[in-house]
Amino acid sequence: MVLPDDVVPYALVIAGLVLVVVALVVVTVLAVRRARRLGAERTVNARARVDLELSVADQSGRLRMIRELHDLSLHRVTTMISDADGARYAGQTDPNAAVRAAGTISETGRTALADMRRVSLLVRESEAEIGLQPTLKSTRDLFAIMRDAGLTVIFERSGDPYQVTPGAELMIYRIMQEALSNSLKYGGEGTTARVAFTWTQDGFQARVDDDGFRNAAIRKGMDPTAPMSYTVEDDLHALTDEIVGPGIAVMRERAELYGGTLNVTQTPGVGFSISAVFPTLRHHNGVHGVDLSRGAAR
Known part of the structure; x- marks a missing residue:
């Protein structure tokens, strides 16, 4: 037209x-x-x-x-x-x-x-x-951030949580932040990190186990269904070598401030494990974890 x-x-x-x-x-x-x-x-x-x-x-x-x-x-x-x-x-x-x-x-x-x-x-x-500053509740946000970065985070909790000082909450958060960052750094995207919080009557344990070694090998082309190969020497090094580094040193210092100990180990063919144990975190107040309320009640 x-x-x-x-x-x-x-x-x-x-x-x-x-x-x-x-x-x-x-x-x-x-x-x-x-x-x-x-x-x-x-x-x-x-x-x-x-x-x-x-x-x-x-x-x-x-x-x-x-x-x-x-x-x-x-x-x-x-x-x-x-x-x-x-x-x-x-x-x-x-x-x-x-x-x-x-x-x-x-x-x-x-x-x-x-x-x-x-x-x-x-x-x-x-x-x-x-x-x-972050708190223990903020660890949920931390897990979400790490998942967005490519880390698979599986969280488990056992025992009955109780209130701890703000400084202790910040300390636990920072240890988790460093541990998960290491899992992502050395294992790469796709690494799975299992986080476990265990509450006891007076103590607390935070543990992170990852499969960074295996995931890094898969990323380089290893068949995901094939078993990971490692030697007796690898087992010996895992049992005897001390794992060190600036990040680990800072985590250990943070744990010691609240009467805790930090252990870092590796499992050949799997990955790293980081465990922070605090026997008396519930009553830690600068007096070596003494429950001051007991003395006041007498």
Whole structure:
């Protein structure tokens, strides 16, 4: 069908207007979406700023308390030294005076030790509360992140969980983060990591077992149905060699802060196993895991 010559210009004009209208609609929609996104970002930034200001104020208060307790502890240690010198001279002529001085030194020492433990507790809590620090519940998000990165995470839990200090929660999270990162680093995508949390009456164990060796071999072309080959020498190295590295050293230091031990082993043909055991995590408070509530109840 051929349109008359006088109709063609009007059709072109109408088509152009339609295109302009469509373009304006698209631009308007995009502008509205951008405005909403910017508004949401401003709200999030405002909340983050308020949270940061509150956190800074809280940390400033903690630092002030730490400084005061530190100065008080220094004064008490100085007093202990002075009393000890006095007891040494008094003991030459009056043994009873030396005994009394020893009692005073002992009491001052216990008080100073209690203050230093409070300083340690404040420092740990401050470290755990800087910013939005992860908790044990955050491990679920960590598992999701590692799955998105290509790691298959299977989680199991046994025992009845109980509340631990924020610092202990952060410590467990960081150990899990490092362990799973190592599984992905050395095994590659497709590696399976089995994570197990075991709660006992007073203790806790976190364990990660992966199949990184096998998965790395499969990625290089090994038949997935074929058994993994390894030698007696491989078994010997697995039993005798100490597995070291910067990440493992940091995990071990974190575990020791809360009375725990970290063990890293390898199974030839399978992968690595990392186990962090905390016999007294429930009551760990800077006093070697002593349940202080028992003494208070007497």
